[in-house]
Amino acid sequence: MPTTFIHTADWQLGRTYAGVSDEQIRTRMQDQRFATLDAIALEAKKDDVAFVVVAGDLFDTTTPDNRTIATSLKKIGEMAKPVYVIPGNHDHGSPGLIWDSEFFARQRDAHCPNLVVLREQEPVVRDDCVLLPAPLLQRQTHQDPTQWIRTAHSEHELPAALPRIVVAHGSAQGFDTGAGATDDEGAIHSNKLDLARLPVSEIDYIALGDWHGMKRIDSIPDEKCWYSGTHEMDRFPKGELNKPGYVLRVTVSRGEKPVVEPIRTTKRRWMECTRSFAEDSAVQGLKTSLAAETEGLDDTLVLKLSLHGHLGYAAQAALRKIIEDIEANVMRLQLHHNVRAIPTEAELEALTSRAGDPLIARVARRLRDEAAAEEGPAGDRAAIASIALQRLHEMVVTTNH
Secondary structure, X not given: OOEEEEEEEOOOEOOOOOOOOOHHHHHHHHHHHHHOHHHHHHHHOOOOEEEEEEOOOOEOOOOOOHHHHHHHHHHHHOOOOOEEEOOOOOOOOXXXXXXXXXXXXXXXXXXXXXXXXXXOOOOEEOOOOEEEEEOOOOOOXXXXXXXXXXXHHHHOOOOOOOOEEEEEEOEEOOOOHHHOOOOOHHHOOOOEEOHHHOOHHHOOEEEEEOOOOOEEOOOOHHHOEEEOOEOOOOOOOXXXXXXXXXXXXXXEOOOOOOEEEEEEOOOOEEEEEEEEEOXXXXXXXXXXXXXXXXXXXXXXXXXXXXXXXXXXXXXXXXXXXXXXXXXXXXXXXXXXXXXXXXXXXXXXXXXXXXXOOHHHHHHHHHHHHHHOOOOHHHHHHHHHHHHHHHHHHHHHOHHHO
């Protein structure tokens, strides 16, 4: 009989987003990680789904605050089906931490008796499958957490007819951990999973956590080994190998190739866009083109916008207004503004040939000449003169139109 379950990981509930300076935006990002669990609950409640597996890092820390614990467990309770969790590197299973907390136990009993925390390296036999958990019992280990599973099929009397599912958290041997597999840059040489040494022919699915993007491990045959990635996008995508914001709906049968269906759950989008300007006319339509490229500018979007090139004064002013409009409509804008202000001939003429304002014209010509010295000892002075010339244009020309 086939068994269908939800494979997810790296919820990291309670994440602080310390790199976001705006407290309001930071709070919205934190809340979104909880809200997205509703999409997982929707999948879990389907009649043919038997249970949910969280392959590590349910929490972002081993000491989450009480509100994070209570909110998390209420969300898990709403999933209605058994939810099996292994500790990961962020919420590892060392004694005396989150999993031993009296408050955690009290809240679990009150809100989610369906939660099962797997801290032991031993098989969990259900009516429809066997779970083989490889929990992390400390933040970093140089011993393969899946090592015990290598002999589990011979040392334990496992029902021959039931599919076997490994649940592990760490870096799979043989793929590029340097590309951002884990949140912990200092830990990429620990928590290694030597999957090639597992009795793969005896295993029907390997549910992995730690890599934040959905990814199949091709070195394991029959498409039976996957990272689900995090349920809610939490960073800018790192190429095609990193597709965060999904859970996996998995159907397994003993001795058969699993059926794996990605389910998109993320509510937030993280996009990077670059624009280079060589003509003032390129500013027109920027907002429209960005909206098309990012599928809309709204409060679900975190946008990193890199701007380069050069523009005239009027075009620079128009660009600033467009940036203000974008920033007001997206969740967060990370702006890298490297567009130089180079006045057009008409803009220089409007400053330097003012018959009615000879003093302004004389100052403008002086600033123009100093701004032209872009190299050598006069470079700093030229940069200041260039800024001053632009401000003069704004005061004298722009404000009069």
